[in-house]
Structures are given as structure tokens and as C-alpha cells.
């Protein structure tokens with residue numbers, strides 16, 4: 001693996017026949033501050049803000065958040081850094097904000113919590129905007145969106161935070177791009193309306209797989225059923241890509257699928273613009289993409305979309321990847 005890292009770390013992610021795709025970092029643990037950890041990423045595609053919140057004993061103040069976010073934005077100056085607003089609930093608990101529910105993954109999660117607690121959301125967005133002053137590389141992403149009302153409400157709050165911060169600041173405050181995660185299946189049928197309200201989409205394939213297949217992503221008993229290569233998931237991902245191209249909206253994917261050679265191949269072929277993943281997977285994915293032919297990847301995709309089980313998809317993809325070496 002060390003060899004692969006050395007070979008490709010400074011090279012672009014581009015296929016043999018010239019189709020390029022951007023590889024970004026999933027971050028949140030703090031490792032992104034260290035240059036040696038970037039592994040050739042050209043920005044941050046997902047900064048999970050809940051991770052620093054989870055490591056504390058109370059909600060961080062606006063000033064504490066500013067300090068933290070400045071560090072993150074500074075780790076990739078002049079490159080996009082996508083910060084996701086607080087995504088707690090489900091399996092991610094804050095010790096100082098207990099939630100007890102029978103079905104946490106179908107309950108109070110992500111944007112649902114922060115819209116019910118605008119004071120938490122406003123402090124976080126204000127901190128992001130203030131951290132971005134003088135840098136300008138911030139993008140804001142909303143988790144667990146299931147419909148347009150949530151987007152309207154969140155954008156209204158982001159605008160409020162923007163006017164507050166602008167009024168308090170002597171210098172111009174940049175207006176960040178705002179995007180949403182596509183991870184609740186209902187959004188697949190509202191892409192056209194949603195595309196008019198935001199600047200980018202990013203698929204959360206972990207949750208999208210969980211909700212599309214009704215398989216708890218953390219339950220070992222049903223783990224064999226949790227498979228992002230299930231034909232239904234692949235067809236959903238492909239439909240999203242087709243629709244994003246019609247709407248001319250930027251599309252990325254930041255779930256585990258992006259970090260696997262077979263997944264990256266299929267997503268490239270579908271037309272995803274960006275893939276975001278853990279740092280250690282970037283060199284391997286880049287190596288695979290650089291040894292691929294885009295036209296060939298499209299043929300492989302067409303074949304996968306016609307298969308009827310996840311097992312068939314895995315077998316076929318493994319065969320094709322072996323041919324690559």
C-alpha cells in the first residue's frame with residue numbers, strides 16, 4: 001500500500017481516457033489538521049461536526065466552535081470544506097443531551113433535532129460563518145433531510161445567522177454554498193424541487209442503504225442484508241445521478257461505498273462529480289480510477305444495473321476488478 005500511496009498521492013484522479021472526478025476527505029476526528037494525513041485529498045467533502053460535540057461534556061460555546069472550525073477550514077485553505085450541521089440521534093448520542101426512543105433511526109435525528117432547537121443550530125451556523133471570515137472556503141450541508149419544508153426552514157435560519165454575523169462584522173462575510181445529504185429515500189422523488197433550493201447534493205450511502213432496504217446499519221444479525229451493491233440501491237444511486245445531471249446540480253457521495261474500488265468505479269460511471277472518503281482509502285481508489293477506462297466503466301455499470309442480486313453484482317465487479325490487476 002505504501003507503494004501505491006507514493007505513486008499516486010500528488011496525481012489527479014483521472015481515468016486513462018480523461019474522465020476526472022474529485023476525491024475528498026471525510027473528517028471529524030482531527031487528523032485532517034496534519035498534512036501527512038491528507039493522502040492527496042483536494043478538500044473536505046464531509047466534516048462530521050457531531051464528533052467533537054460527542055467528545056465533550058456539554059454543548060461547546062460559539063467561541064469554542066469558532067476556534068475548532070477555523071482549524072478545520074485552515075487545514076484546506078482555498079479548497080472546499082463541507083461542514084455538516086449537527087447530526088446526532090440514531091446511534092450518535094451526546095452524553096449531555098439524552099434521547100430515549102423505541103426507534104431511534106426513525107426518530108429524532110439530524111436536521112429534525114436542530115430545527116426543533118434553532119438556538120443550537122443558529123449558534124453552530126454563526127460559528128461556521130465567523131470561522132469562515134478571511135477564508136471563504138466553507139460550505140454547509142444539512143443531514144437527514146426528508147422534504148422541502150426542512151430545507152426552507154434551515155435556509156431561513158442560515159440566512160438569519162448570516163445577517164447577524166454580517167451586521168456584527170467590519171469586513172464582508174462570505175455567503176457559503178448550502179447543500180443537503182441525500183440519505184432518506186423520500187428525497188429521491190423530490191430531487192427537482194430540492195435542486196432549486198440548494199447548491200449541491202451529497203449522497204449518504206450508509207443511511208440511504210439502511211432506509212431503502214430497511215436494514216439497521218449497526219445490527220450484526222442483519223448485517224449480511226446491509227449491502228450498498230443491492231440492485232435497488234444501485235438503481236437509486238443511478239437515478240439520482242441522472243436527475244442531478246438534468247438539474248445541473250453538483251453531486252457527490254460521502255458514504256462507505258465511495259471508498260471501495262468497485263463502488264468508486266460505478267459512481268464514476270454514473271457521473272458523480274465528487275467522492276468523499278476516509279483518508280486511508282484515497283490512494284487505493286485513486287489508483288483504481290487511474291487504471292480504468294471511463295467507457296469501460298460505463299459498460300460495467302450498465303451490466304450491473306441489469307443484475308438482480310447483490311451477490312451477482314459482487315461477483316461480476318470482482319471479476320472486472322481482477323482484470324485490472
Ligand code: PEP
Pocket residue numbers: 046048087183203204205206207208254255256
Ligand atoms: C451516510 O449516511 O452515508 C453518511 C455519510 O453519514 P453518516 O455515516 O455520518 O450517517
Ligand code: MG
Pocket residue numbers: 183204206207
Ligand atoms: Mg448519514
